[in-house]
Amino acid sequence: MTSFLITGPETAAFTILLAHGAGGAMDSASMTDLAKALADGGFRVARFEFAYMAQRRLTGAVKPPPRADHLLDEYRAAVGALNASKLIIGGKSMGGRAASMIADESFAAKKVRGLLCLGYPFHPPGKPDQLRTAHLERLRTPTLICQGTRDPFGSREEVASYALSDQIDLLWLEDGDHDLKPRKKISGFSAGDHLRRLSEYTTAWAERL
Numbered sequence: 001m002t003s004f005l006i007t008g009p010e011t012a013a014f015t016i017l018l019a020h021g022a023g024g025a026m027d028s029a030s031m032t033d034l035a036k037a038l039a040d041g042g043f044r045v046a047r048f049e050f051a052y053m054a055q056r057r058l059t060g061a062v063k064p065p066p067r068a069d070h071l072l073d074e075y076r077a078a079v080g081a082l083n084a085s086k087l088i089i090g091g092k093s094m095g096g097r098a099a100s101m102i103a104d105e106s107f108a109a110k111k112v113r114g115l116l117c118l119g120y121p122f123h124p125p126g127k128p129d130q131l132r133t134a135h136l137e138r139l140r141t142p143t144l145i146c147q148g149t150r151d152p153f154g155s156r157e158e159v160a161s162y163a164l165s166d167q168i169d170l171l172w173l174e175d176g177d178h179d180l181k182p183r184k185k186i187s188g189f190s191a192g193d194h195l196r197r198l199s200e201y202t203t204a205w206a207e208r209l
Contacts, residue, residue: 002074002081005047008039014206015044015084016116019075019095022065025053030179031092033195034118041199043088043206048078050095071098079111088206090116093153093178096145097121097132103141113209115143116202119178122154122162131162139165144205146198148176171201 005026016038020026026047035045049057050071056062065071075098079089089099089112096117106112123130143165149156149172156172173180173194175187180198182189 002048002078004078004082005035006044007035007047008044009042010044012042012044014086014088014113014209015046015082016088016090017078017082017084017099018045018047018116018118019071019078019091019098020047020049020053021091021093021095021119024092025049025057033191034092034198037195037199038202041203043202044084046082046084050074065094068094068097069101072102075099075102076106079106087112088114088116088209090118092118093121100139100143101135103143104135104139107141112141114206115139115141117143117145118198119147119151119180120145120154122159125152128158133162133164136168137163137165139167141167142205142209143168144171144202145169146171146173146180146201148173148178148180148182148194150175151178153178169205171198173197 020031024030026049031047035047038045052065090096091099100115103115122132145168174189175182176194180194181191182194184190
């Protein structure tokens with residue numbers, strides 16, 4: 001049975017279901033910061049863990065995560081277990097990628113209203129030719145991807161050359177890395193600045209769903 005870590009008001013108009021990235025648990029510092037920022041924007045945020053991460057928590061043994069396409073049934077199960085009426089699915093990095101792979105089927109079944117990807121892994125670092133964008137070209141689900149401009153998994157310059165669905169809205173956070181964090185001395189922005197921007201933009205985007 002899927003266990004959730006809930007942040008934000010129970011009376012929120014929208015619930016956001018977030019899955020973690022490949023290496024960080026649902027209660028990692030970055031996931032906690034993201035959930036709090038979205039909750040501050042008025043969302044109810046539900047975090048969950050894939051089985052491999054839950055097992056890592058129990059045993060302490062660190063094994064490579066499964067391929068994203070092997071996590072889809074677990075994500076589907078989380079959607080069913082949460083059973084939220086106005087649901088946005090997504091996650092950080094790999095978690096967002098997994099959500100994007102079930103988004104259209106879930107949207108067509110009226111189980112979700114939108115998709116939120118936080119630091120989408122467009123390609124492995126240093127391997128810009130190994131794109132993970134084929135399904136994003138034909139995506140029908142309203143989607144928001146929040147990306148740092150210096151993300152090694154997909155920079156602003158790289159992403160500009162991709163053929164992405166017109167249902168995808170991109171929020172670029174200046175000098176943000178894969179965790180969306182900027183270098184304040186270089187950019188003038190703090191991590192808190194970017195989290196507030198993320199929250200405000202996501203709130204405005206969700207109002208259009």
